[in-house]
Amino acid sequence: MKKVVIALDYNPSAQTVAEKGYTLAKGMQATVVLLHVMADPAYYAAYEYSPIMGFNSNFIGPETLPPDESDELRKGAEEFLSKSREYLGDAAIQTVVKEGGVAETIVKTANEMEADIIVMGSHSRRGLDKILMGSVAEKVLHHSSIPLFIIPTKG
Numbered sequence: 001m002k003k004v005v006i007a008l009d010y011n012p013s014a015q016t017v018a019e020k021g022y023t024l025a026k027g028m029q030a031t032v033v034l035l036h037v038m039a040d041p042a043y044y045a046a047y048e049y050s051p052i053m054g055f056n057s058n059f060i061g062p063e064t065l066p067p068d069e070s071d072e073l074r075k076g077a078e079e080f081l082s083k084s085r086e087y088l089g090d091a092a093i094q095t096v097v098k099e100g101g102v103a104e105t106i107v108k109t110a111n112e113m114e115a116d117i118i119v120m121g122s123h124s125r126r127g128l129d130k131i132l133m134g135s136v137a138e139k140v141l142h143h144s145s146i147p148l149f150i151i152p153t154k155g
Contacts, residue, residue, distance in 0.1 A: 001116040001117060002031060002116055003116050004025035004030045004031070004033070005118050005119070006025075006118075007036075007119070008080075008081070009121075010080065011153070013153030016151060017153065018084050018087070021151070022093075025119075031092075034094070034096070035106065035110075036080060036095075036096075037099070037105040037106060038097060039102055074099075078097055081095035096109060103136045104143070107146075111145075111146065117146065117147045118144060118146055118149070119148075120140065120150060121152070121153040122137040122153065123153055
């Protein structure tokens, strides 16, 4: 294994996913890539942001986003991945921010980067929430030929 892509969202469980993915990668002496896929702006208003890995953003809710909100969201995502890299203490970690459908973009990016494994969390959604939102981890699992290391999280 030479390259590990760790997909992170803004859920507080991202810290656990980053730590476990990084430990896995370092144990294999693999290159680490932190990936965040920018989703619909409404997603960013759905979370109350608490400090994660030293990151405490002041995101704007979709009702106050300017017409070109993607630049602000991208800056926030880049800052989040930068703080995550600092938290892990490894300047060699690559960071990538992409836009698109989350599951599809994770798979596409991992393929483009020739990743050997994808690491991500599973938020254990249930009931109507799972029916409406689906499971990103489940979609990645069904569409990727790259092995997937899923870290169960609550939240």
